[in-house]
Amino acid sequence: MTIEITALTKTYRGGVAALDGLDLTVPTGMFGLLGANGAGKTTLMRILAGIVRPTAGRVTVGGHDLATGAGRHAVQQSLGYLPQDLGVYPDLTARQFLDYVALLKGMDDPAVRRRRVGELLEVVALTAQAGRRLRGFSGGMRQRVGIAQALLADPQLLIVDEPTAGLDPEERIRFRTLLSQFAGDRTVVLSTHIVEDIAQTCREVAVLAQGRLAFRGTVDDLTQRAAGQVWSLVTSGPPPSEGTVVSALPHEGGMRYRIVAPTAPGAEATPVDPGLEDGYLAVTVPDERRPVGR
Amino acid sequence: MLGPPLAVALGVAAAVASPVAGDATTARILLGALEMAVPLTAGVACASLIGRDPAVEIQLAVPTPYRETLLRRTVVTLGWAALVAAVTAGALIATGWWARWPDNHGPLTGQLTWVAPTLALGGLGLAAAALTRSPAAAGALVTTVWAVQQFFAGAAQQHLPGRLLYLFATTRGADPEAWTANRLTLLATAAALLTLAVVVLGRSERLIRSEDE
Structure with a gap:
């Protein structure tokens, strides 16, 4: 149907x-x-x-x-x-x-x-x-x-x-x-x-x-819409101001953040594989009116 | 479900406890229970049929139209009030109390004593609930109309339209000659109100609370 x-x-x-x-x-x-x-x-x-x-x-x-x-x-x-x-x-x-x-x-x-x-x-x-x-x-x-x-x-x-x-x-x-x-x-x-x-x-x-x-x-x-936009960043300082924080886990005296952002949110940020949640955030958070794509 | 029998029980209790002596007074109180108390409970019950259904969204998504379901519930509500009133009227006729009220209009036509105001207040309750989607507001409207006619009977019957729409013409009517016209007017009003409710209920979207939208 x-x-x-x-x-x-x-x-x-x-x-x-x-x-x-x-x-x-x-x-x-x-x-x-x-x-x-x-x-x-x-x-x-x-x-x-x-x-x-x-x-x-x-x-x-x-x-x-x-x-x-x-x-x-x-x-x-x-x-x-x-x-x-x-x-x-x-x-x-x-x-x-x-x-x-x-x-x-x-x-x-x-x-x-x-x-x-x-x-x-x-x-x-x-x-x-x-x-x-x-x-x-x-x-x-x-x-x-x-x-x-x-x-x-x-x-x-x-x-x-x-x-x-x-x-x-x-x-x-x-x-x-x-x-x-x-x-x-x-x-x-x-x-x-x-x-x-x-x-x-x-x-x-x-x-x-x-x-x-x-x-x-x-x-x-x-x-895959989040490919190249997902980052992992370990810091003891405040969370990064760029991008959307997907998760925050305690890590050796600091925090490990998972971030969706078009560019690296810091010099120590390393790219990671995207998940579905990252893809969802990539299409909704930065620009909720972006053109539809497949 | 308890409303109509309780209304009748209260009427009987009031008749038994009445300090005013005389068969006519007692008979008037007993007929008053049918003309005043039973219609009030039916009107308030009809007012509560819309706006409180917890499963309204499921109801609106099934092939059976919700309007049909609500009308069936209305028939059951009014039917139950009618059954209680008819049994009570039968008992009053059988025991002779019906005939002791001089303006009883006979055992058959006289049934309009409770039929007309029950349908009128039932129709008012249903139409008000359909329009406002608020059982409280609809119930308050029914109660207010009933109370105004009850406590300001003279003022309510001062002019012809008021006399034609007066709910308690059998036991408190100012113009006994206009009784039949009054009952027919109430029945026509009930028909108009029920039709209005049917039309409004056809718009299912209205039945979902706006905050859900």
């Missing part, structure tokens, strides 16, 4: 532009969407889910135009959506909540619903807690209920917005594995500001900055 986005603009009341003339094609498979808070990721996810209407531009999902009611309905019939702030009904049990969402997704046969809910509770390792009210669930458990509801109707398009925020490392790994296994011939759009999640799951990625496309290409391409 391919997503075609053309000249997409979304301006909220008060003139706040969340998306500004975005052009993007999302192919089948796992696709990562990176960007800082406020970059426009959530607005884009909501537009793709048919929740928010664009101010201008066109979006088609699997050939269905989201500008039409019929198009939105068709997309929502094959959509699984996990919002950034997952809200649940606290008085319902996990099983009741999933059953209710399944009903809203058009799964009218109670036996089919019951079976599917049971399968997904197993997948997200919540079978033992299925009868407990959601009120008592931890953040990670709620997130697992969230992914289960997104997968209910075996969607061809899965949109997950910041899914691993608030999860512990073990849950994050489990979640990423689950998404990768699910992707196959489906389209999974993973929106996040956690670079590691993209590195571990996606081959293709787009970076949004201030509502515009800052990068579109493979994860390796993005990593």
